[in-house]
Amino acid sequence: MSDLTSVALHTALNGLQARQRAIADNIANINTKGYLANKVQFEDALASAVAGGDARAAASTGIATRKSLEPTREDGNNVNLDEETISNISTNLSYQTVLGALNSKYSMLRTAMSSQ
Amino acid sequence: MSIFDAIGIAGTGVTVNRKWMDAVSDNLANINTATRTSDPAYEAKYVVAAEAADGKGTQVAGIVTGSAEGRRVYEPTHPLADEQGYVKYPDIDMSSQMTSLMMAQRAYQANLQTITTAKEAYSSALQLGKG
Numbered sequence: 472m473s474d475l476t477s478v479a480l481h482t483a484l485n486g487l488q489a490r491q492r493a494i495a496d497n498i499a500n501i502n503t504k505g506y507l508a509n510k511v512q513f514e515d516a517l518a519s520a521v522a523g524g525d526a527r528a529a530a531s532t533g534i535a536t537r538k539s540l541e542p543t544r545e546d547g548n549n550v551n552l553d554e555e556t557i558s559n560i561s562t563n564l565s566y567q568t569v570l571g572a573l574n575s576k577y578s579m580l581r582t583a584m585s586s587q
Numbered sequence: 588m589s590i591f592d593a594i595g596i597a598g599t600g601v602t603v604n605r606k607w608m609d610a611v612s613d614n615l616a617n618i619n620t621a622t623r624t625s626d627p628a629y630e631a632k633y634v635v636a637a638e639a640a641d642g643k644g645t646q647v648a649g650i651v652t653g654s655a656e657g658r659r660v661y662e663p664t665h666p667l668a669d670e671q672g673y674v675k676y677p678d679i680d681m682s683s684q685m686t687s688l689m690m691a692q693r694a695y696q697a698n699l700q701t702i703t704t705a706k707e708a709y710s711s712a713l714q715l716g717k718g
Contacts, residue, residue: 484712488592491708492642495593495701499600499644501694502607503636536642552697559704566708570715577716 475526479517480573486513486534487566493536494559497550505547508539508555593705599644600698606647607634607691614679615688621660621674623667628657629677631684654678 490511500506513534520528543549610632617629631653639646656678663672 491705492592492596495596495600495698495705496642496644498694498697498701499596499603500636500638501600501697502604502690503638503645506638509642552693556697556700559701563704563708567711570711573715574717 473526473530475521475524475529477573477576478526479521479529480569480576482513482517482520482529482532482534483569484566484573486511486517486532487562487569489513489534489536490562491559491566494555494562497555498552498559501548501550501552503548506550507543507548508541508550509536510539511536591705591709594702594709596642596644597698597701597705599639599646600701601695603634603636603645603647604691604695604698607636608688608695610634610650611684611688611691614677614684615681617677618679618681618684619676621662621665621667621676622657624659624669624673624675626675627655628675629679630655631677631679 493509493511497508511534513532516535517529517532520532539549541549541551614631617631620629622628633651633653635648635651636645637648657675658678659673660676661672662668662674665674667674
């Protein structure tokens, strides 16, 4: 299971889960004075690892969580509820898509193992 | 941190906003509570939210109380009125309390929505490999 597809999908799942966690944290702190939103980035790094065709690079792709530097509201908080809600929905859909792809991968392997 | 992080984190948001709504409803319930001018007035409660350590959501850092000075109102027929005819009412601004109530309610809903979305994702993950 250390082929590029499985590894890349696995890294994507981890990244999306980290993003989901960050969104939950941002929404939980929507009324906390001085709180800066967390943003999770991994897609670009993962895409270049996949383009390079290196499974090991895909496995060790960095999942970076950064504090957003967008302009803050008057109370020093810069969480944007619309943006977080949309990101929450798209993260969830991406997560389901990646799970679907992993399931297809496993089902293919199962077919290969049982059709001898 | 467990694998169901997002649910726990959103749960902290639900708790903080519920406490905030509790404080606001207590303030609104006491907005017309009169006291003798010699006694302290009802002190409004204000919930202060703070970020929890290590990105684990939010928490109530403390409850700040308003002034016990209150407002002196001339009501000579009031049973608690002093010799000059004054009673004390708490210094609570109805419109700012209502605004806080709406903010707390909306934030509460947003956190619940996060829980629903996270639950969906985790339920799908539990089906992994069963297809």
